[in-house]
Amino acid sequence: MSPGRSRAALLFGALLSVNASYTLLIPFVPDLEERAGANPTVVALTFAVFAGAKAAAQPFGGMWVDRWRPGDVGCVALLIAAAGIVVTAIARDPAPLLAGRALWGIGEGLVTPALYAGMTALCRRYDLPTSRMTGNFGTFAVAGFLLGPLAAGIAAPFGLDALFLFGAAVTAVTAFGLRWAVPRDVPPPVEEERSDDTATGAATGRWWTWVLALGALDLFTNLTYSALEPVLPLYLSAAGGESARGAISLVFATGLAAFGVVSWLLGRYTGKLGLVALARVGLAFAAVGTVGLYASAEVWPVAVCFVVLMVGQAALYLTARRGVVELRSAMTRQGKAFGLFGLVSDIGNILGPLLGVALYELTGRVSFLVIGALSGLLLVAVAAGARRSRAVPSPRVADGDVRTVVLFDDANPLELESGRTLAPVTVAYETYGELDDDRSNAIFICHALTGDSHPAAHHPDDRPGWWRHMVGSGCPVDPDRYFVVCANVLAGCSGTTGPTSPGPDGTPWGPDFPMIGISDMVTAHRALVAELGIERLRAVMGGSLGGMQVLEWLLRAPDDAEDFLIVAGTARHTAENLAWNAVARTAIRSDPEFRGGRYPSGGGPATGLGTARMVGHLTYVSEDLLARKFGRERRAANGTGPSVTTGPFAVEGYLEHQAESLVNRFDANSYLYLMNAMDSFDAFADDRPCAPFRRRPGVHLFSFDSDRLYGPDHARYIQANLAARGLPAEHHQDRTTDGGHDAFLLHVPSYLRGVAEVLARQPAVRGADEAG
Known part of the structure; x- marks a missing residue:
């Protein structure tokens, strides 16, 4: 068995143990009165105190998970639970009994987010499918619930003391097994230019809003089931x-x-x-199964309808938990996410029996129709919400998918700065929001080196975008206010014509694709804007390579936009920048699978491209960030000692993760062409002037002190050269983050606030001769 599978087996073993202990006490309820003087009120309190302590402890466990390691938190939590089990076993009056149950519940609550975060860590560390792991999680969870009463029944002859003390010992052993099960060298999810989420990942934004929504779905699921737990026995x-x-x-x-x-x-x-489709399936089965219970109180019809209902419950269980696992904006706070999720979810278990019994007493079997109708109404709401979020009411774009348009053809080829021509040229783009009647609210976004046309999710079931903190509801570039356009760059590999596109002979261009420059990218972008019928943009903005495009656009056509925002950008590469890229190019070209750029589709220099990404990524993050996240921490041994073939340090595992994520989604030739365009760019070479303009645009430079690639010195160089050309620029310098060059992709409040303030200003009407 592979290390990943063996660790997963231990994790699921811990889940089995935790859920078995949850139901272990049920068969021994009659013994509590004799042992601890527990009257019916105290019996009820033993379960209520446990449930309340478990629910309340989950957010604290989540916060602890994010500060410590999930396996360590889980170990301590299970040891607390074991202590609670021992106190419960030896209690001889109500006060110690309730104290033991409270301690037991606290341990169970603390371990719950640790189990989920541990599952996520296993998925990331061993590339295990999140959907399969979440499905297994549900299977072992319900198996644990069934195992508790079964184990209690088998062990009943040995007495409650012996059973509980044995259970405490098993829990303690499980604690250390869980500690080993969760890997310690998981690559931390530092955000990149483009997320490598699955296509079914939940959309990001304010992470807690999505967690609350998923928790509410699970609350409904738990409420439905727990309402039927007392009602179905009464009915039958x-x-x-x-x-x-x-x-x-x-x-x-x-x-x-x-x-x-x-x-x-x-x-x-x-x-x-x-996830939306899975939720629909779950709600549909839940509604049909619950309504069907109304028809008959005979055992077999009830059993069939209950099975249908539980099929829906399984789908909803998987939807909610997979949603949190795949929620990228919560990836660095997985513990808090599952702690909040668990707190909200458990409310359903508390309210369900109370509401179910009350409704059954009032309406009898009509209560099944009421509960089923609630599932149906939620199904309609989910379907309507999904349709509304997918709709982009633009005159040219009907939905949130990537669209393509041919902007240059043989009759009108694209004239490149190299002197060659290129035709046909297809551009892939996406839009968000709606154009105003006067078409004055359009913002064009230029992406970075390995980005694409997808800066943000279009709807909750969409994958996250690479600029999720900048674009989206409530973000600086809010589609509720702006019409946002983002296109894949020329020579890219995500829909726009590039080395992977068919050449004149029908096979991919490969290394025969003509050399392109930043100006050629801008030519394609401007043609797209014209095709969309937009005369003047509210803003053009982009970071890194995107910032180069914005600067080129500004110098060539300053009248095209009210404002130009250059984020973590440069006017030209320094010798050090060129040197880093030279190493990256050498890594790609020296890979035997590169084959002079003529590698087959689906093949290519994976090792070389991965190494190039590792080299590049070292320039994207700061030294302080690497020290804070990794220091000299070592990888987990995984049962083997360090060797020369596997580096011993955790930072190596992180870089390997970055390399793998790029290789799986990017073309090596595109990487080389885009790097060459960046290296060749020199915005102010030969005292290049700015094109004449009728209205002086606003120019805004955003830089980060921790950016070792294009830091504040690069912004000041741009600022000085623009001022000499009659284009004064504001320089917004951030000193708050250690995120490095990639800070432009991260949640840096002062920087995002600065962008929002620029876009919120009324566009100024400035004459060409105004100085400031």
Whole structure:
């Protein structure tokens, strides 16, 4: 068994143990009165105190997980739970009994976010499918619930003390198994130019809003099931008879077994199914199954309907948890995300029995129709919300998908700065928001080296974008206010014509693609803006390579936009910048699989491209960030000692993760062409003047002190040269983050606030001769 699978088995073993202990006490409720003088009120409190302590502890466990390692938090949490089990076992009056249950519940609450974060860590460390892992999680969770009463029944002859003390010992052993199960050398999710999320990942934004939404979905799921836990036995036993107990056992055993099997199947075979689609399936089955219970109180019809309901429950369980796992904006705060999720989710377990019994007492079996109708209404709401979020009411774009347009053809080829021509030229682009009637609210975004046309998610079921903190509802570039356009650059590999596109002979261009420059990218962008019928943009903005494009656009056509925002940009590469890129190019070209750039589709210099990415990424992050996140920490041994073939340090694992994420999505020839365009760019060479303008645009430079690639000195060089050409620029210098060059992609409040303030200003009407 591989290390990843063996660790996953230990994690699921811990989950099995935790959930078994959750239901272990149920068969021994009658013994509590004799042992600890527990009257019915105290019995109720033993369960309520446990549930309340568990729910309240989850957010604290989540915060702890983010500050420490999930495996370590889980170990301590289970040791606390074991202590609570021991106190419960030896309690001889109500006060110690309730104290033991509270301590037990705290341990269970603290371990819950640690288990989820541990699952996420295993997925990232060993590239395990999140959908399959989440499905297995559901299967083992319900297996644990079934195992508790079963174990209690088998061990009943040994007595409550012996059973609980044995359970405490198992929990303590499980604690250390969980500590080993969660890997310690997981690559931290430092954000990149483009996220490598799965296509079904949840959209990002304010992470807690999505967590609350997913928690609310799980709250509804738990409320529905826990409402039926007391109601179905009342329904089945209404006619009386000795067989009622057997019927109740049969219905619940069949339904829970279906939940476990379906969770496993959904996790294994629905990895590519979107979260909204999965939620729809779950709500549809839940609605049909619950409404069907109204028809008959006979055991077999009830059992069949309950199985249908539990199929829906499994789908909803997987939707909610997979959503949190795949929520990229919560990736660095996975513990807090699952802590908040668990707190909200558990409210359903508390309210469900109370509301279910009250509704059944008032309406009888009509309560099934009411609960089923609630599932149906939520299904309609989810479907309507998904349709509304997908709609982009633009005259030229009907939905949020990538669109392509041919902007140059044989009759009108693109004339490149190299002197060659290129035709046809297809440009891939995406838009967000709606154009105003006067078409004055359009913002064009230029992406960085390995970005694409997808800066943000279009709807909750969409993958996150590479500039998720800048573009989106409530962000500086808000699609509710602006019409946002982003296009893949010329020579890219995400839909726009480049080395992977068919050449004159029908095969990919490869190394025969003509050399292109930053000005050629801008020519294609301006042609797209004209095609969209936009005469003057509200702003042009971009970071890194995107900043180069913005600067070139400003010098060539300053009347095209009200404002130009250059973020972490440069006017030309220094000798050091050129040297780093030379090493990266050498890594790619020296890979035997490069084959002079004529590698087959699906092949190519994976090792060389990965090494180039590692070299480049070292310039994107700051030394302080590397020291803070890694220092000299070592990788987990994984059962083997360090060797010369596997570096011993955690920072190496992080760089390997960055390399792998790029290789899986980017073309090596495109990387070389775009690097060459960046190296060749020299905005102010030969005292190049700025094109004449009728209205002087606003120019804004954003730089970061921790940026070792294009730091504040680069911004000041641009500022001085623009001032000499009659284009004074504001320089916004950030000193708050150690994020390095990649800070322009991160959540840096002062920087994002500065961009928002620039865009919120009313465009100034400045004459060409105004100095400031």
